[in-house]
Amino acid sequence: MPDQRPDSGVLFAKDNKRSEKSPDYSGEIAIDLRNLTAVRQEGGLHIFRLSGWKRQGRSGKTFLSIAVDRYEKRDEAPQPKPKPQTDEDDFSF
16 A cells, blocks of 8 residues: 555445455555554453545545544543752751
8 A cells, every 4th residue: 555654544445245245345554553552452452443534536436544543541630740849949947
């Protein structure tokens, strides 16, 4: 797949299905596995949220452009910034 960007891919409609069980769309997605910290994990599985956009290629054929949306941890409260230490902190009154 030319110009493949991390966490993106495409799905093309299948014109000639071999059977009722054949997929309606097929394609590829390139997932950057080096940073799995922003991926939800449940029961030993890595859960990826996908987004898709209907596009039209130069040939006029419609396809789905897909992307992986990385999860952000929302259950953790933001950590307060440490107070800068001043010379006054060295003295107790």
